[in-house]
Amino acid sequence: MNQERPNPYAAPTAQMPRPVASMSATGVGACPRCGSSATKKPTFTWWGGLLGPKLFSHTICSACGFGFNSKTGESNTGPIAIYFVVITVLIIGAYAVAGSR
Ligand SMILES: [Zn+2]
Incomplete structure (x- = not known):
């Protein structure tokens, strides 16, 4: 009996990758066009008023002016249209x- 018994209360060793931290992860929130x-x-846009930017998680790059969805990292041009x-x-x-x- 030299085999270690797994502790049922211990976290499993093969853990699922932790969910991506929304703030610290690279790529999330960064501009998909210029990085x-x-x-x-x-909070307000000419095309969507107050509601539109919230609906699409609209984010604008201060460097190149690209508008994109911060959740998907994709351009918001289509959804905006x-x-x-x-x-x-x-x-x-x-x-x-x-x-x-
Ligand atoms: Zn950019």
């Missing part, structure tokens, strides 16, 4: 409904 970590999260079109249609629709009364 700069000088990014900012706008869709969002902008949807909002515009909704606003036009609301005006049309209001005007027809």
